Structure formats: structure tokens, C-alpha cells
Amino acid sequence: MVLKGLEPSLIVSDFLAKCGGYAVVDGGFATELERHGQDLNDPLWSAKCLISSPHLVRRVHLDYLDAGANVILTASYQATIQGFEAKGLSREEAEILIKRSVEIACEARQIYHDRCTKDSWDFLDNGNIARRPVLVAASVGSYGAYLADGSEYSGNYGDSVTLETLKDFHRRRVQILAESGADLIAFETIPNKLEAQAYAELLKEEGIDIPAWFSFTSKDGINVVSGDSIQECASIADSCKQVVAVGINCTPPRFIHGLILSIRKVTDKPVIIYPNSGETYDAVNKKWVKSTGVADEDFVSYVGKWREAGASLFGGCCRTTPNTIRAIAKNLFDKSSLTLSKDDV
Numbered sequence: 001m002v003l004k005g006l007e008p009s010l011i012v013s014d015f016l017a018k019c020g021g022y023a024v025v026d027g028g029f030a031t032e033l034e035r036h037g038q039d040l041n042d043p044l045w046s047a048k049c050l051i052s053s054p055h056l057v058r059r060v061h062l063d064y065l066d067a068g069a070n071v072i073l074t075a076s077y078q079a080t081i082q083g084f085e086a087k088g089l090s091r092e093e094a095e096i097l098i099k100r101s102v103e104i105a106c107e108a109r110q111i112y113h114d115r116c117t118k119d120s121w122d123f124l125d126n127g128n129i130a131r132r133p134v135l136v137a138a139s140v141g142s143y144g145a146y147l148a149d150g151s152e153y154s155g156n157y158g159d160s161v162t163l164e165t166l167k168d169f170h171r172r173r174v175q176i177l178a179e180s181g182a183d184l185i186a187f188e189t190i191p192n193k194l195e196a197q198a199y200a201e202l203l204k205e206e207g208i209d210i211p212a213w214f215s216f217t218s219k220d221g222i223n224v225v226s227g228d229s230i231q232e233c234a235s236i237a238d239s240c241k242q243v244v245a246v247g248i249n250c251t252p253p254r255f256i257h258g259l260i261l262s263i264r265k266v267t268d269k270p271v272i273i274y275p276n277s278g279e280t281y282d283a284v285n286k287k288w289v290k291s292t293g294v295a296d297e298d299f300v301s302y303v304g305k306w307r308e309a310g311a312s313l314f315g316g317c318c319r320t321t322p323n324t325i326r327a328i329a330k331n332l333f334d335k336s337s338l339t340l341s342k343d344d345v
């Protein structure tokens, strides 16, 4: 994509316009690696596959592109220099793997476009065809994801972790990803305000010249998981020039509508939504379990409602699959059906 040099906000508005006003984000990445037989019970989680199965990483990206994704997220969510070093890799090897995560996603996009299957073309209203726009978003998971102790879902890092700790932890990886050829950086599953502040300061201090999105996670539909206010968190994203979209991921679908309304109160930036399947992560047993209480309807049937509430980018997070993404794409772009039956998923 020829994006460099454009104002960050123009990059996303131009991209959304080319996509037809709304864009489709990919779905659960680690989930899909597991479906392909990978055991991700490891401190590196999905990033383990950058070492052991890069071909599978590329394959999963391709599956999401085939399903209709306009944005694919790299396998770098839990790929950290510190995490790779703990596995005995050198710093240089760790940096190469982080960069490689972006290269693999770019390769997948290239393969996808080169195939020129009918799915890779969009028919425009004027009868012309255009190549479907695809952005590669370099994923950055939280400090809690690196700890791999479930604290990405509590946002509770304890008093010893300060703004500076978080900035120092993330600094080098963000620099590498910014220079890797990715179109943007996706700060995902942000559990608290402190980490959002750290990201915003890093983007500024390091003069990062590609755009970013900030995506928070919530377990009550009111606050982010730490209990910090979603509006305060979204305001940090709003004041950061490099941030081109703000939203929510890895959060049960039933909470999304209210969170979009809260975010819209403090920012006009595009809102991105990619919920999980509604199950809950049990950090002790490292398993996803069905929520008790009211069962979630499949979230694809909510997409129309989220769009009305003001969201512009839609995808899925943990436990969602290419089928979920296919159904979202159909929901957004098949003008004749605004709501999908559950059979579509």
C-alpha cells in the first residue's frame, strides 16, 4: 500500500472510503493456529509459530483474506524481545522474528492479490473492478500478555509497574514494527489507562511515522478490564495524533453496543470492534469456558446494530474463525440482507 507521507487520519479515511465505508478485520489468530493443530500452551502463545511453523502463520493470514478481511493482524501479539530471550534466543534473533511476523503477513497479501481470484476483486458501482484494499496491522499485545499470567484480562500490574516500566518494555518492539513495512500498529487488548498512556507517549517520543489503533478490552461493558473508565482511555487515544481508530477487542459481544456509545462520546475517530466469541478465558487452566448467565447470540447478528451505533471496522478476536469473518463481510456488503441468520456462521 502506498500510504507513507499521508496524514495518519487521511490514511484511514481513504482506506475506509475504498472499502465502501466499512472495513472487515480478521478473526482469532491464535484460535486458528490451534484449529490447525498447534499447541499454544506456551509463554509465547501464537508467537511460538513464528519459530516453529511460519508456513502456518502465512496460511492463516491467507484464510482470513479469503474470508474477506481488509485488515490482517500479524503474529506479533505475544512476540516480545523479552519473551524470545527467555527461550534462549539472542536479541538479534528476537528482533528478526518480530520483523518476520510483518513480512509473512505482507507475503500472504501478495500471494492473495497475485492469485487474482474473483474474491480479491471488488466490483465498483460504475462497473469497474478494483483490487480489494488490504492493510497489514502489526499487532502489539499488552505487558500482561507477555507475563502470560492472565493479567491482560485483569489489567492489574501492581504498584511496581510504572509508566516508564511499560514504555521501556514496549519501546524496541514498537520501533521494529514501525520500520517493518506494516501499514499500521494495532495496540490490542489494552487492559488499563496506564498502558494506553505509555503507548501514546511512545508513539510521540519515538516519532513513529505509521498510524496506530488503540483497542481496549472490557469485561463489564462499562469500564476496561482494570476498572479504568473507557471514556478516559478513549480520550487518551483521541488526543494522540498517530491514533487513527479506537475500539474494543476480545470482549463479549453483549457488551459492545454500550461501549461503542461511550467511545463515541469522546472521539470522532473511526471505531473498531472485534469481539471474542463471548466465552471467558480461564487463566489458571489456560482454557476458554462458556460464560454462565445469558448466552451470547452469535455476534454477527449484532453487526448492523454496531454499525448504527457508529462503528466502522468489524472483525473477531479469540475463538472466532474465518467463517465468522465471512459472515461479517456478507453482512456488511450484501446490501440485501442487513441481518444474518445464525446458520451463516
Ligand code: MET
Pocket (backbone or CB within 6 Å): 027, 028, 029, 030, 031, 046, 073, 077, 139, 188, 189, 250, 317, 318
Ligand atoms: C488475547 S487477544 C489476541 C489478539 C490476537 N490478534 C489474536 O487474535 O490472536
Ligand SMILES: [Zn+2]
Pocket (backbone or CB within 6 Å): 249, 250, 276, 317, 318
Ligand atoms: Zn482475543
